[in-house]
Amino acid sequence: xxxxxxxxxxxxxxxxxxxxxxxxxxxxxxxxxxxxxxxxxxxxxxxxxxxxxxxxxxxxxxxxxxxxxxxxxxxxxxxxxxxxxxxxxxxxxxxxxxxxxxxxxxxxxxxxxxxxxxxxxxxxxxxxxxxxxxxxxxxxxxxxxxxxxxxxxxxxxxxxxxxxxxxxxxxxxxxxxxxxxxxxxxxxxxxxxxxxxxxxxxxxxxxxxxxxxxxxxxxxxxxxxxxxxxxxxxxxxxxxxxxxxxxxxxxxxxxxxxxxxxxxxxxxxxxxxxxxxxxxxxxxxxxxxxxxxxxxxxxxxxxxxxxxxxxxxxxxxxxxxxxxxxxxxxxxxxxxxxxxxxxxxxxxxxxxxxxxxxxxxxxxxxxxxxxxxxxxxxxxxxxxxxxxxxxxxxxxxxxxxxxxxxxxxxxxxxxxxxxxxxxxxxxxxxxxxxxxxxxxxxxxxxxxxxxxxxxxxxxxxxxxxxxxxxxxxxxxxxxxxxxxxxxxxxxxxxxxxxxxxxxxxxxxxxxxxxxxxxxxxxxxxxxxxxxxxxxxxxxxxxxxxxxxxxxxxxxxxxxxxxxxxxxxxxxxxxxxxxxxxxxxxxxxxxxxxxxxxxxxxxxxxxxxxxxxxxxxxxxxxxxxxxxxxxxxxxxxxxxxxxxxxxxxxxxxxxxxxxxxxxxxxxxxxxxxxxxxxxxxxxxxxxxxxxxxxxxxxxxxxxxxxxxxxxxxxxxxxxxxxxxxxxxxxxxxxxxxxxxxxxxxxxxxxxxxxxxxxxxxxxx
Amino acid sequence: xxxxxxxxxxxxxxxxxxxxxxxxxxxxxxxxxxxxxxxxxxxxxxxxxxxxxxxxxxxxxxxxxxxxxxxxxxxxxxxxxxxxxxxxxxxxxxxxxxxxxxxxxxxxxxxxxxxxxxxxxxxxxxxxxxxxxxxxxxxxxxxxxxxxxxxxxxxxxxxx
Numbered sequence: 001x002x003x004x005x006x007x008x009x010x011x012x013x014x015x016x017x018x019x020x021x022x023x024x025x026x027x028x029x030x031x032x033x034x035x036x037x038x039x040x041x042x043x044x045x046x047x048x049x050x051x052x053x054x055x056x057x058x059x060x061x062x063x064x065x066x067x068x069x070x071x072x073x074x075x076x077x078x079x080x081x082x083x084x085x086x087x088x089x090x091x092x093x094x095x096x097x098x099x100x101x102x103x104x105x106x107x108x109x110x111x112x113x114x115x116x117x118x119x120x121x122x123x124x125x126x127x128x129x130x131x132x133x134x135x136x137x138x139x140x141x142x143x144x145x146x147x148x149x150x151x152x153x154x155x156x157x158x159x160x161x162x163x164x165x166x167x168x169x170x171x172x173x174x175x176x177x178x179x180x181x182x183x184x185x186x187x188x189x190x191x192x193x194x195x196x197x198x199x200x201x202x203x204x205x206x207x208x209x210x211x212x213x214x215x216x217x218x219x220x221x222x223x224x225x226x227x228x229x230x231x232x233x234x235x236x237x238x239x240x241x242x243x244x245x246x247x248x249x250x251x252x253x254x255x256x257x258x259x260x261x262x263x264x265x266x267x268x269x270x271x272x273x274x275x276x277x278x279x280x281x282x283x284x285x286x287x288x289x290x291x292x293x294x295x296x297x298x299x300x301x302x303x304x305x306x307x308x309x310x311x312x313x314x315x316x317x318x319x320x321x322x323x324x325x326x327x328x329x330x331x332x333x334x335x336x337x338x339x340x341x342x343x344x345x346x347x348x349x350x351x352x353x354x355x356x357x358x359x360x361x362x363x364x365x366x367x368x369x370x371x372x373x374x375x376x377x378x379x380x381x382x383x384x385x386x387x388x389x390x391x392x393x394x395x396x397x398x399x400x401x402x403x404x405x406x407x408x409x410x411x412x413x414x415x416x417x418x419x420x421x422x423x424x425x426x427x428x429x430x431x432x433x434x435x436x437x438x439x440x441x442x443x444x445x446x447x448x449x450x451x452x453x454x455x456x457x458x459x460x461x462x463x464x465x466x467x468x469x470x471x472x473x474x475x476x477x478x479x480x481x482x483x484x485x486x487x488x489x490x491x492x493x494x495x496x497x498x499x500x501x502x503x504x505x506x507x508x509x510x511x512x513x514x515x516x517x518x519x520x521x522x523x524x525x526x527x528x529x530x531x532x533x534x535x536x537x538x539x540x541x542x543x544x545x546x547x548x549x550x551x552x553x554x555x556x557x558x559x560x561x562x563x564x565x566x567x568x569x570x571x572x573x574x575x576x577x578x579x580x581x582x583x584x585x586x587x588x589x590x591x592x593x594x595x596x597x598x599x600x601x602x603x604x605x606x607x608x609x610x611x612x613x614x615x616x617x618x619x620x621x622x623x624x625x626x627x628x629x630x631x632x633x634x635x636x637x638x639x640x641x642x643x644x645x646x647x648x649x650x651x652x653x654x655x656x657x658x659x660x661x662x663x664x665x666x667x668x669x670x671x672x673x674x675x676x677x678x679x680x681x682x683x684x685x686x687x688x689x690x691x692x693x694x695x696x697x698x699x700x701x702x703x704x705x706x707x708x709x710x711x712x713x714x715x716x717x718x719x720x721x722x723x724x725x726x727x728x729x730x731x732x733x734x735x736x737x738x739x740x741x742x743x744x745x746x747x748x749x750x751x752x753x754x755x756x757x758x759x760x761x762x763x
Numbered sequence: 764x765x766x767x768x769x770x771x772x773x774x775x776x777x778x779x780x781x782x783x784x785x786x787x788x789x790x791x792x793x794x795x796x797x798x799x800x801x802x803x804x805x806x807x808x809x810x811x812x813x814x815x816x817x818x819x820x821x822x823x824x825x826x827x828x829x830x831x832x833x834x835x836x837x838x839x840x841x842x843x844x845x846x847x848x849x850x851x852x853x854x855x856x857x858x859x860x861x862x863x864x865x866x867x868x869x870x871x872x873x874x875x876x877x878x879x880x881x882x883x884x885x886x887x888x889x890x891x892x893x894x895x896x897x898x899x900x901x902x903x904x905x906x907x908x909x910x911x912x913x914x915x916x917x918x919x920x921x922x923x
Contacts, residue, residue: 012859020864280804670808677897678906
């Protein structure tokens with residue numbers, strides 16, 4: 001590893017002081033003069049026609065300043081998942097319980113709440129469908145009868161409610177199955193999951209004297225909010241300024257336009273600033289979560305190697321394609337090289353709250369299925385599960401699903417590290433006859449996120465530098481970007497100022513999500529720093545009358561290589577630049593995409609299963625991940641640990657419960673939706689593997705998404721190792737484990753044949 | 764109808780008006796504009812609104828403002844001594860015990876409450892003390908490390 005002065009150091013976060021003293025300002029913390037409170041009226045019906053809405057009584061309530069319904073917005077569909085399938089507020093129909101139908105702005109929340117109760121909405125019920133597998137059947141209740149008319153819709157196959165179909169094919173799957181020694185088939189189901197951000201969605205809006213709209217948002221994607229908000233309001237984006245506030249957790253839930261349009265239109269109508277703050281219940285009933293996924297995998301094995309895979313996955317998207325299409329399809333191969341494949345992934349409408357993103361949508365579901373399936377195959381073949389994985393693992397040069405060649409990576413190193421640390425293979429035993437212990441592993445794969453990225457760095461007269469990017473800080477990304485700038489420019493961390501930003505100030509950049517900030521935004525920062533360095537050196541060369549090649553930039557100075565005392569500090573150069581030919585020094589960079597770079601990790605869980613209750617406890621959790629280079633090891637570990645704990649929640653306790661007839665969320669609170677607490681969690685162990693990526697800044701790879709993928713499969717595999725039962729349905733609850741221990745049929749059923757027939761019929 | 768009350772917040776006597784149904788959390792955030800204390804659920808499940816009430820860590824969303832009349836309340840804004848952070852705050856900074864920061868004020872107040880009662884807790888006691896504070900970002904490892912380090916630092920300071 002090269003000698004770094006700033007990278008690979010655990011610098012405290014640049015925003016740590018604000019956050020530990022309570023000074024960091026989140027959207028709900030805004031108090032603007034004359035500000036009104038906004039409350040939303042939502043649909044109590046699963047699917048219904050809106051016959052009439054009467055807001056007159058609400059409007060007369062003292063303290064109420066404005067009331068809006070769907071008809072107050074321009075009659076334009078919008079969409080955030082590639083299909084324009086929805087209105088920002090219901091117009092003629094409602095499609096799920098919880099869909100916004102009206103909004104009120106009043107002097108305070110209590111008055112706004114009271115006004116909601118005075119709004120009369122007459123509904124005419126329509127048939128609804130809640131189960132995605134029911135929605136898939138021919139003759140099923142149709143959620144959106146105008147689906148073929150939606151902009152972005154381009155096919156018809158799989159069923160009446162299929163809104164997306166992703167496919168990937170390679171080789172001759174039929175032939176490979178024909179020639180196989182063994183064929184394995186399994187069906188898995190994963191549950192609906194809430195992102196669990198601690199800060200409920202909040203936003204505020206104000207109309208400025210010049211007619212422009214200012215929006216304060218809790219968002220990962222200010223430019224996405226700006227574009228979508230302008231669209232639904234019928235404004236130009238130049239008339240909208242989005243100020244991203246401190247983000248209290250998003251994990252994908254806050255990538256797109258959420259509720260900003262409601263306070264915005266109410267602000268336009270009332271002339272006052274308006275703030276909306278979701279309750280925790282609304283965070284469960286109005287904010288797009290992940291919905292259940294059914295996955296069927298069929299795998300051919302010949303001579304101990306996987307030769308073909310067929311995968312059918314059905315992603316419930318709820319009432320609208322709020323995110324996606326799901327990114328799960330290609331991940332049906334897992335971290336393995338499989339020469340022949342046929343992968344199909346369906347997005348299916350149901351009358352439930354629409355789908356959102358969550359830490360690599362769909363991939364966690366797919367990893368649970370793939371890594372459970374790999375374990376099942378290994379056990380049936382009588383080979384060690386980790387050895388079976390090692391043999392089939394993807395290698396440098398292998399072609400990835402999308403066609404790109406797999407570059408150099410540390411997958412094998414992660415496997416080896418886990419094997420050595422845990423002493424695998426091993427058999428765990430328990431002294432307690434009522435308990436059994438087991439160990440399970442899982443490999444995870446993801447890619448480093450790409451997308452438009454920009455950065456600029458200006459040099460100040462005192463030798464500090466100001467870094468401006470449009471990215472919202474998540475998980476300490478501002479700190480890591482500052483470290484990249486400092487390293488590339490040869491200055492100290494203390495000399496880097498990370499500028500506050502909004503959509504007027506900073507150039508366009510993609511949203512903070514999908515593990516793209518360090519890899520792509522970080523690259524832009526590195527390039528901007530190199531541009532800055534070049535300009536500093538050019539100015540110094542001009543002043544010293546030397547060639548730029550004779551100079552170096554490090555330690556906060558530009559100096560003559562052969563005579564280091566001769567040179568200028570950055571502050572001197574910045575001051576000189578004010579009167580120089582080129583003017584003040586500013587380095588910039590922009591890029592639109594980055595080459596494919598995979599991220600791999602190996603996870604292992606040790607569990608104790610109570611044979612009497614089915615209760616599962618994770619006693620040890622280990623992960624090894626190839627991070628390329630750890631820009632900030634403390635921050636990297638924080639990502640890895642947080643991801644794993646989210647994954648343990650997904651594995652064991654978290655599940656959105658829907659009423660099977662109405663699609664109503666039955667557990668919209670943190671007392672009934674069970675996220676991991678400190679008392680439940682083991683001390684997570686991390687091993688950082690550093691195989692530099694060819695293209696990332698200083699060789700960095702993405703970090704954040706994959707840690708959440710491994711736990712469901714690693715724990716399911718550990719349960720199998722402990723008690724010999726295979727749970728294919730998440731969460732791995734005591735009820736499910738006990739039912740399996742009692743020999744009940746816990747297999748998941750899904751009619752894959754019908755999907756194959758539908759596809760054949762289309763051709 | 765708003766009624767008058769008096770609470771000593773972070774050492775200052777504050778006299779103000781609040782509705783009878785107003786929670787201590789809403790009084791702090793909306794009446795006194797001390798927005799460091801966070802509202803994550805408003806039903807006592809997440810712990811983001813934890814403050815010290817007469818030295819005890821409580822979820823301020825479950826306390827009526829008027830029931831705190833004539834009491835001493837410490838919020839996250841009241842911990843640092845001018846430019847010097849409280850040892851618990853400093854440990855959160857140094858050990859990466861925070862990410863998005865939304866649960867951080869509540870976690871810090873729970874930790875301060877714990878260390879007042881039990882200056883030398885075990886890891887298990889720390890985990891139990893923050894058992895009512897949900898954090899979605901960190902996975903708790905670094906939070907626990909930070910609190911243990913803060914306990915150590917405060918002990919060392921006492922000995923010194």
